[in-house]
Amino acid sequence: MxxxxxxxxxxxxxxxxxxxxxxxxxxxxxxxxxxxxxxxxxxxxxxxxxxxxxxxxxxxxxxxxxxxxxxxxxxxxxxxxxxxxxxxxxxxxxxxxxxxxxxxxxxxxxxxxxxxxxxxxxxxxxxxxxxxxxxxxxxxxxxxxxxxxxxxxxxxxxxxxxxxxxxxxxxxxxxxxxxxxxxxxxxAVTRSQLQAAHLRRAIEGRDVIGQAKGIIMARRGVSAAEAFDVLRRTSQDLNVKLAELARTLAERHAEIDLPAG
CATH class of the missing domain: 3.30.450.40 (GAF domain)
Structure with missing residues (x-):
């Protein structure tokens, strides 16, 4: 290495x-x-x-x-x-x-x-x-x-x-x-196909990030911007992609919570 x-x-x-x-x-x-x-x-x-x-x-x-x-x-x-x-x-x-x-x-x-x-x-x-x-x-x-x-x-x-x-x-x-x-x-693919594929992924990613933000907002009584900042900082600290972190929180929200800011 x-x-x-x-x-x-x-x-x-x-x-x-x-x-x-x-x-x-x-x-x-x-x-x-x-x-x-x-x-x-x-x-x-x-x-x-x-x-x-x-x-x-x-x-x-x-x-x-x-x-x-x-x-x-x-x-x-x-x-x-x-x-x-x-x-x-x-x-x-x-x-x-x-x-x-x-x-x-x-x-x-x-x-x-x-x-x-x-x-x-x-x-x-x-x-x-x-x-x-x-x-x-x-x-x-x-x-x-x-x-x-x-x-x-x-x-x-x-x-x-x-x-x-x-x-x-x-x-x-x-x-x-x-x-x-x-x-x-x-x-092998056209620009329009590439954009369509990314748009689908973006919608999926945005959806799960929105769910995770909603969970944080409800638990902590913070704004959407503050909830996103919690996700961003935690993804950096854990070295995990933000979308993956949001998906884990959305799927297992009854078991886990993110660290306090």
């Missing part, structure tokens, strides 16, 4: 052009092989997210943003429901790193090493900080011909201020390139 210090050392060597291959080069080679055998766009996105959380150790959460034919944003793949919440806030406010990077006319890369002190996103920044985000990095997905235009973004969120740096940016650019090429080459 490669330690975080070894990953950091190899990351610096990797982006500086050091000739000796290390863990990152090996992981990129393995990812390439896995993407070549991915049968659907959904599989491509899931495999890149797995690689992202491995190759960017400070990435506590990761997600993909895609742009629909009508210009609307949606999140077809994520590592945790909190990442979806962070993305949805950006779509609602029409500001934030993934919206900025995904826009065809945007800068292609948006990074905020210390979100609390960054004034670029006056609505989304404080909302993201309230959800426990300290740093964020998004890179555009550009499949190439025939349009050469962005179709979305790969997003990573770190709970630590200063947790993402320029070396992480370079690694994420390579991951986004892998994802872009694989998306362009994979036609």
């Amino acid at each position: 490669t330690s975080e210090q070894e990953w950091q050392h190899d990351k610096e060597n990797f982006v500086s052009g050091a000739p000796r291959p290390g863990p990152l080069a090996g992981e990129f080679a393995r990812l390439t092989g896995r993407l070549l055998t991915a049968p659907t766009v959904e599989d491509v996105l899931e495999r890149v997210l797995e690689a992202t959380t491995l190759m960017v150790p400070s990435a506590d959460l990761a997600s993909f943003t895609l742009i629909d034919a009508d210009g609307q944003f949606h999140t077809p793949a994520e590592t945790d429901e909190v990442a979806v919440e962070l993305d949805l806030l950006q779509y609602r406010f029409r500001e934030g790193p993934c919206v900025e990077a995904a826009e065809p006319a945007g800068p292609a890369v948006a990074i905020a090493p210390n979100l609390a002190g960054d004034p670029r996103w006056p609505q989304w920044g404080p909302a993201a900080a309230a959800l426990g985000v300290g740093a964020v990095l998004s890179t555009a997905l550009i499949p190439g011909a025939p349009t050469g235009r962005s179709v979305g973004a790969l997003n990573v969120y770190s709970r630590s201020p200063g947790g993402l740096d320029e070396a992480d940016r370079d690694v994420l650019l390579l991951l986004a390139t892998h994802a872009s090429l694989a998306i362009a080459a994979t036609d």
